[in-house]
Amino acid sequence: MEKTGAxxxxxxxxxxLRIEIFRRLVKTGPEGLAAGALADVLGVRPNTLSNNLNxxxxxxxxxxxxxxxxxxxFAxxxxxxxxxGFLMEDCCGGDPALCQPMLAELSAPGGCSPTLTKDPDPT
Amino acid sequence: MEKTGAxxxxxxxxxxLRIEIFRRLVKTGPEGLAAGALADVLGVRPNTLSNNLNxxxxxxxxxxxxxxxxxxxFAxxxxxxxxxGFLMEDCCGGDPALCQPMLAELSAPGGCSPTLTKDPDPT
DNA sequence: TCCATAGTTCATGTATAATGGAAATGACTG
DNA sequence: CAGTCATTTCCATTATACATGAACTATGGA
Structure with a gap:
């Protein structure tokens, strides 16, 4: 990923709101979620949601x-x-070898299956 | 890390500019870099740099x-x-076990020593 | 075709962020 | 204490982001 995209x-x-949207979609998994359902769950107006989805x-x-x-x-x-991966390049500065294990894990597609088990947001 | 901090x-x-500042500081390592030197290297005015450092x-x-x-x-x-770690919670959704190896790596302090070896920015 | 439903896009007011000049602060030197 | 250097803070200007109401597009059904 290049800097602009990052x-x-x-x-x-x-x-x-947007990070919450993303979290919900990750938790929902490959089935995804309709915009209306998302707006309902998050309690936001449909146009606000749409803008942020954009x-x-x-x-x-x-x-x-x-x-x-x-x-x-879908997330x-x-x-x-x-x-x-991009952020880890920064984190690990000039010694990418130290980040290789993490990077390998991240670059394995499908390595993270969302199955909705925890909620670290008791707000 | 809570959501607000993230x-x-x-x-x-x-x-x-700020991501570039951070990168430079990571690459520079524990010695750190004086604000003036940073402004010089990045080619920005000292007050602009100071605002972004803040x-x-x-x-x-x-x-x-x-x-x-x-x-x-210092970075x-x-x-x-x-x-x-915060972002990985989102990435891995409800199956934190899949991210445990990465999280363990990340939570090991000093696990990433910056030694200035690569420069992925040929702009 | 007409209507209702699901979302999006547009236009607008407002809040927040970014920039850069000028003045202020803090630290060393003579 | 005066002078200088390094950096920050203050302030005004400009630009960008946000949320929202209203209008619009697309789909499916009677």
Missing amino acids: ISALAALAHE VLAAAGLVRAAREGRSIRY EIDQMRALL | ISALAALAHE VLAAAGLVRAAREGRSIRY EIDQMRALL
């Missing part, structure tokens, strides 16, 4: 697919993995 | 230490690691 992904996630989609963090009248959204886990 | 760290890094410092990503007339800045690798 910056837009970082900016996309640096937002209370930001996430532009950053490659979510994907949309029309299904009848509704539009279903793009691979893009998150790419972002993690 | 968001401010993400916002801090979602900026061309943003990074508020997010806990850099630390400052006065040294004579100059002020030396807070542990904060970056904490951010990576």
Whole structure:
């Protein structure tokens, strides 16, 4: 991932609602979630949600697919993995060998199956 | 790391100059770099640099230490690691076991020694 | 074709962020 | 104590991001 893409992904996630959207989609898993259901669950207006979904989609963090009248959204886990890889380059500075294990883990596609088991957000 | 801290760290890094600042400081390593030298290397005005260093410092990503007339800045690798851990919780959704190896690696302090070997930025 | 449903896009007001000049602070030197 | 150097803070300007109401598009059914 190049710097430009990483910056837009970082900016996309640096937002209370958007990071929550992404989390929900990850937890929901490969089935995805319709925009309406997402708006309902998160308690936001449909146009606000749509705008923020657009930001996430532009950053490659979510994907949309029309299904009848509704539009279903999915988290793009691979893009998150790419972002993690980018940040780890910074974290590990000049000694990439130390990050290789993590990078290998991240680059294995499908390595993270979302199965909705925990909720670290008791707000 | 809680959501609020993660968001401010993400916002801090979602900026061309600031991510470059952070990278330089990581590459420089534990010796750190004086604000003037940093401004010189990055080709930015001292007040612009100072403002952006403040943003990074508020997010806990850099630390400052006065040294004579100059002020030396250091990357807070542990904060970056904490951010990576936070993001990985999202990436791995409900199956944290799959991320445990990465998280263990990240949580090992000093696991990433910056020794300035590569430069993935041929701009 | 007409209507209802599901979402999106547009336009707008407002809040927040970024920039850069100028002045202020803090530290060493003579 | 005056002068200089390194850096920050203050302030005004400009730019960007956000949320929202209203209008629009697309789909499916009577």
